[in-house]
Amino acid sequence: MPKDHGIGASVKRREDIRFLTGTGNYTDDITIHGQAYAVFVRSNVAHGRIVSVGAEAAKGMPGVLAVFTGEDFKDVGGNPAGWLIKSRNGEAMREPKRPVLAHGKVRHVGDAYAAVIAQSYNEAKTAAQAISDASVIEELPAIVDMRQALADTSNRVHDELPDNECFDWGWIEDNRAKVDEAIKSAPHVTTLNLINNRLVPNAMEPRASIGEYFPGTGDYKLTTTSQNPHLTRLLVAAFVLGIPENKLTVVAPDVGGGFGSKIYHYGEEALVLAAAKKLKRAVKWTAERSESFLTDAHGRDHVTKIELACDLEGNFIAFRTETMANVGAYLSNFATVTPTFLHGTLMAGPYKVPNVYVNVKTVFTNTAPVDAYRGAGRPEATYSLERVVDKMCRELGLDPFEVRRKNFLTPDMFPYTTPVGLAYDTGNYHATLDKAIQLGDVAGFEARRAASAAKGKLRGLGLSTWIEACGIAPSNLVGILGARVGLYDAATVRVNATGNVSVMVGAHSHGQSHETVFAQIVGAMFGIPEGSIEIVHGDTSKIPFGMGSYGSRSLAVCGQAMANACDKVIAKGKKIAAHMLEANEGEILFSDGVFSVSGTNRSKTFGEIAFSAYVPHNYPLATLEPGLEETAFYDPANFTYPAGAYICEVEVDPDTGKVDIASFTCADDFGNVMNPMVVEGQVHGGVVQGIGQALLELGVYDENGQLLTGSYMDYAMPRADDVPFVTVDHSCSTPCTHNALGVKGCGEAGAIGSPPAVVNAVLDALNRAGKKIDHIDMPLTPSRVWSAMNA
């Protein structure tokens, strides 16, 4: 019988009981007595000068309690970028102020320039429309295309900046000359121009926030859809509204998906707090789906040229990348790190290439802010690399499997410092590739291709080998690189008097299954039933500190903090046991929930120790403190480096260009796996999002900056019949060397590795059918594939 509890068991998710029975507790489920409703007045134009805001129009309308405009927030702080990136010339990035409500100008469709608070939602909405109708916004030419934005300095998103560039970053600048020289003298250079398509994150639960203010104490409370409540508290308190941190509680209850878009602090959160204080009553805002499309931070949106230099046998000599990355109208909190340190540092891939250089120009445009979306920079890096490798193989007539094999780092090379500054600690890329080849039955491909051909379909096989840096991140390293925060995490383990355990963890769970998996770890460490362990998260008044759930960091960073706190509890338990058993502390052993004296049959259970800790009737108080509760902060020594190989098979209908995914195989190395079922679920979800990017999804702005894909009629999300059953394997594991759990992180993997596998498979199908097609930009819709075939 498979293991049903403990580390490595596929324990069923305890959170599903409430999620599947409709008893979750999401922000919009919460109603505070006397709560009022906020509705935002949003710009219909992409770029415009605010001539006048018709706030007067709402005065006296039924139910209206207050109106806020940009004027009310012009003296408060702006919402800052989390990373300070420097340009190649040493200049700091341009960092225009991001206000709570637009002031002076509106800079994207959906930019809020006023807000109405009313007794009811409908009254607020009616009043917001009246304000919109009465406002005068002089439309300016929209800045949408990145090339044009850089070329035309006369029309600027931010008037106070000299142009529309945020920074021009080189990584590593010292590599530049050497890389240029290597490419110039290489026997073969493959060049690929590609677009990493703009994506809308589409969390199932739209953003929502409730602000409360307690006049008796001066305390504030923000309940909000956040992946990162402590960071939101820091930003709102210290940067935007100037509330003392100890007077603000941020609670993120159940959150229905984030994928990155809910890491950041948004202006709506500050507004509901300011409004709650002014009105002395709770104020709630819940986004409509249209608002989510317009204002949630979008993802990707890179325009890239990548060059691969190699010898004629396909041994890599150099990679050079030039990218323009869209940051939208304002800098979202991670907008500057996503296209730089989460992208450029991965441009060596899993390969022993000696020369790598990356140049990234980030560009302001009149579009929604762009920031991290599942994978964040690493999917962009992987896509560029894995696409150009396949193109080179076609140009030189080489086998894509063999080329990767001969260029992979080998296990004896670790630790290995890449030319772009990361120190990979461990991995075995040949093993995952071989596993994927076996599970994907590459040997049987020709037979399947013949079967497809008999049906009139073109079958193709695509490979992608990926690596990422996650478990974000060592504070001392990211501090050097420009991070304005540390990236440790924290946990408090509180053993209650009756022996059950409350674990307060910094990492918020919004789909990652922490409540189940973290309990498995604590249960195994303490030798107690998982059912007696509660994982508490998402409330800054309860948990010690947290830096958020993103970057596949929850387990590798917060999980390790929790394990360290458990170790401290065990150490304290040994002290108590030594006292109770009249032995020396050094003689106490702990295993399977029992403290015992070495070499004797004298012992105390975990529960007895806990009870004693809270009923310390005979404690030597000078040397033994009552209570059994410990906190640990953990700052990782390095990133973690999960990696893997993905194989996709597609069938293309030559008459329509429609692509069907016939099979998808993943062989990943996530280090040690705590709960295989949860890991498989994470990979399934990531792969589906990657297939969405490869075949379906595209955020489109027209030349006037209007979002044309503003609903599910026009923005195609993957549906059940678009995706295959995904084969997932994580048996080729090389445990992480620098955290005790040996874990690497699996949340982003699927979204990182899958898009190039899908596109490579489609191009393989077309080339096997005699169509010399090197490239089609994502998403590979039937229209794009058909057009390429019939060009």
Add this chain to the structure above:
Amino acid sequence: MKLAEERHIAAEPAVVWAAVLDPDVLKQCVPGCESLTGSVADGFEAVVVQKVGPVKARFAGKVTLSDIVEGRSLRISGEGQGGVAGYAKGGANVAMAPAKGGGTTLTYEVEAAVGGKIAQLGSRIIEGFAKNMAGQFFDKFQLAIEGPPPAEDAPEEEQKKGWFKRLIS
């Protein structure tokens, strides 16, 4: 989006020109026009009700005639705010010339842009919508000048003129 079309109108260019400048003709021809007041010189205030895909709205805005080259060409442009629906704006460059064999050849280039909810929800159909709007406008315009096509048993002389032509002849 942009589109260009051409059609033949069975009336002299002078008659067609006079019709273009007539507010009553404009009001009759703008699809969904509820009211239109003003003058060629000052521009017109118009209220137009239209449905773009899933979004139905009453647009209040301005219609302006500009770039007038007497008897030959002009530009009709309009811009309307549709409240919660967003906005629509567009224009048509219209030119007329004597057609071979009599009548007038009317050519027009139309461009249209929408913003706000209509753009987010209806972008797929906006091109078809604009084409349809322009088509309807010039159908009605043609009808106003030429009158309806002759019914088979109708007396001929009454059918030859549209209401505008009857008015001026």
